[in-house]
Amino acid sequence: MVTKSSTRILSSGGALGIVAALALSATPAYAETEVAEPASFTSAFTVMATPDQVVNPDGVVTPGQEGATGEFTFRINSDLEIICYDITLEGVSGDYMSPAKTATHIHQAAAGQAGPPRIAFPNPAPVGDGPRTSSGCLQGPFTTGIMANGADTGDGFSLAAIEANPAGFASDSHTVDFSAGVVRGQLTQIPVGGVETGAGGTAASGVDASTIAIGVAGLGAAALAAGVVVTRRRALARTSR
Numbered sequence: 001m002v003t004k005s006s007t008r009i010l011s012s013g014g015a016l017g018i019v020a021a022l023a024l025s026a027t028p029a030y031a032e033t034e035v036a037e038p039a040s041f042t043s044a045f046t047v048m049a050t051p052d053q054v055v056n057p058d059g060v061v062t063p064g065q066e067g068a069t070g071e072f073t074f075r076i077n078s079d080l081e082i083i084c085y086d087i088t089l090e091g092v093s094g095d096y097m098s099p100a101k102t103a104t105h106i107h108q109a110a111a112g113q114a115g116p117p118r119i120a121f122p123n124p125a126p127v128g129d130g131p132r133t134s135s136g137c138l139q140g141p142f143t144t145g146i147m148a149n150g151a152d153t154g155d156g157f158s159l160a161a162i163e164a165n166p167a168g169f170a171s172d173s174h175t176v177d178f179s180a181g182v183v184r185g186q187l188t189q190i191p192v193g194g195v196e197t198g199a200g201g202t203a204a205s206g207v208d209a210s211t212i213a214i215g216v217a218g219l220g221a222a223a224l225a226a227g228v229v230v231t232r233r234r235a236l237a238r239t240s241r
Contacts, residue, residue, distance in 0.1 A: 032154075049184050070184075076163065094127075094175045104173040106171050107169065110168050
């Protein structure tokens with residue numbers, strides 16, 4: 001894979017730049033890379049994060065900011081180790097704070113339990129009184145900046161682990177005033193692109209909200225709402241490109 005760094009070296013001209021670029025491309029990535037959305041996904045998940053679900057590192061319930069909410073939607077291609085994310089935080093005040101390299105994570109932790117972060121996402125922005133959002137796609141290997149037993153907590157993590165046990169993972173975000181977490185919620189599986197997960201839904205299928213409604217019938221209002229949010233955000237993203 002040619003990275004942005006190697007592209008800049010190539011554009012700088014000369015044989016030396018080409019040799020350096022080849023050396024970079026031959027070196028395995030040491031941290032997650034921002035990538036374009038893949039053509040298809042193997043699974044999708046939603047999180048409805050609230051303050052009452054937050055626990056501290058000892059597993060003690062430590063409520064986050066009253067009135068705050070978080071909506072996380074993840075689409076995964078585990079074959080390529082790519083996770084695409086759409087995150088919205090509302091009712092959150094104050095700046096972010098975390099010993100990890102960002103303050104917004106997926107933790108390997110069942111409901112009511114603490115667990116290590118496995119993926120760190122860009123913090124939703126802007127910091128202020130209004131909604132905060134972030135979206136994009138990351139490709140592993142993943143790093144978090146948190147060390148445990150001499151290794152980064154993202155080291156060796158595979159997205160297949162989320163697909164195997166989504167209830168064993170939680171998403172959260174941390175702020176200065178709510179270091180244990182401002183909101184938190186467990187992952188819940190939803191359909192991919194309006195069809196059942198793994199049945200061939202693609203990012204380019206042009207599925208509209210009505211198709212999603214058909215695909216998610218019987219899965220509950222929360223999953224339906226998350227599917228509509230994904231579609232609308234993807235449509236807005238295409239319009240703004």
